[in-house]
Amino acid sequence: MAEDFYQVLDRDLMLMLQQIFSGVTAENAGRFHFSPPYDASHGDLACNAAMMLAKSEDVAAMVLAETIAEHLRNWSAFAEVSVVKPGFINARLKVSFLTAELARILSDPDYFSHCDVGAGKRVNIEYVSANPTGPLHVGHARGAVFGDALSVLLTRTGYDVTREYYINDVGVQVDVLARSAHGRYLEALGDKTQTFDAPLYSGEYLIPVGGALAARFGTTYQNVPESEYLAPIREYTIAAMIKIIRSDLQALGVVQDVFTSERALVESGAVEQTLTYMQEHNLVYRGVLEPPRGKTPEDWEPREQLLFRSSDFGDDIDRPLIKSDGTWSYFTPDITYHRDKFARNFDWLINIFGADHIGYVKRLKAAAAAFSEVPLDILCCQIVRFIKNGAPVRMSKRQGTFITLRELIAAVGKDVVRLHLLGRKNDAHMDFDLELMRQQSLDNPVFYIQYAHARCHSAISHAKAEFSILPEVTAEELAAKLITAADHRLLCKLAEYSGMLRRAGSALEVHRIALYLRELAKELHGFWSQGKDQAELRVVVRDDALLTAARCQLLCGVKQVLADGLGLLGVTAVDELR
């Protein structure tokens, strides 16, 4: 398993501390690490070990820091090690150590995929799973891009990822869909009296489905009772909706591998099997629930149901599986579905939920815990407020005022949608200002990062034009040439990338990639601008071909890291801005 830049340093630190201090073991050593200090004037790296050890060793942190620093001074990686007041150990890296990392970025074909914290474990990530009753709308966008980017990130950090969509193709919603489609079908056959009020779906997207149904079935279902037309119309229409949804996802750059049908699961008898299993394992009982506190419904009456002992597994109350009328609750097939996922031998399940399903998390985790040791993580994406003309857009399905995903992409572009939604923690509330995002203003980080990438490209091309032949640069020359403070900062920033990815992966925090890219872009822009005042800080230095070649290597590294990070987020890296 290959280690990244910071892992190597931290591992060596741990080994060294174990040699010096008897109290340091493999277990607690993970707390000691190097990290980039927030203030660059402190150096390239800060180490927290002395302060962490002060108590267990019963020695003043400053004394320990001096001891540790003395050892660190022997490391080949460091040019300078110093100790500062509370007990920080600050270190400055040798340029050769940083340029060696740059060389790996440029020459190692596996550099961007060598992280193996996942160790090939099989993880299933379920996301979107919107009801197949129509095109996706903006409410689905965040979960879609987050699930997609998380899948890419976990793949990159060594997991074997399956991306899954669960199709809720059973129940009232899809029956309503079928009735609506049937109305459009009659319309297509010439009946102009059809209406599509309240419970029916009035969206225009069903009109072509009606036409297709007419072409497919002719007049077969024109004058037959619902019991005859419902199933075939429903099947056809759901397939049409899935097709629309998949194409919506594709427009966002989101791909999923497995589409699991609830109906197929139900028809296989898996739900009954699950109920039998739960009965055999004493996970259910017949009982009556208390009315919900503080908000007792007027028509509440206690009725006996089949309940899952979910409160034994961390839920607040037990949950109904079979309702008093003898039918399953929504939860029952869903439990079955997760049991099916467990049966497919994943090592880890992740569900991406919208904020409107937060209340569902505990019971599902309870069900998972009752069935398997395999961990289930449920990540919720908070509501995105869409702002138009300075005011939040009120969206209502009934009034047809919700913005579709297609409209959003058409308005601002896929890259803007993705980077903006991926730029914040998934569980943070956020705004999406449609005007700002359309303006391509500085509020929009896509252009800032793409601009940095384009500048790298531009400078490298310029260097190639200026010097017909750029000299080869040896490792020694690279280290000897990239010695200014500006070079140094860029090199340090590049070296952070691999460790940042590893941490983002283990924290399931995709937004860190976006933050990092912004930081790297900022360093690049700063680097660039210094060349305006001082010609020797430019990429192209006319009287120094070797320096120019070295700087080109540096910018190649920046360009590659920017492109890789943007690629992880599904955002296009461009060589030129319009």
Place this chain on the structure above:
RNA sequence: GCACCCGUAGCUCAGCUGGAUAGAGCAUUGCCCUCCGAAGGCAAAGGCCGCAGGUUCGAAUCCUGUCGGGUGCGCCA
């Protein structure tokens, strides 16, 4: 009433699993294009990190309470 999420600069948000003087972008105010792309850079200003306790060498970060905002919660799906 209960559960989950969020309260950090005027606004939108970071803060790397407990570290140094809490950071970015936008907006405001000043600079920097005869010079690799100014869609950029530099600088100024802006803060009781909602509030109150606790844990410890050390808290925006962890715990408890509390107040505000959001989302959800019934035998709906």
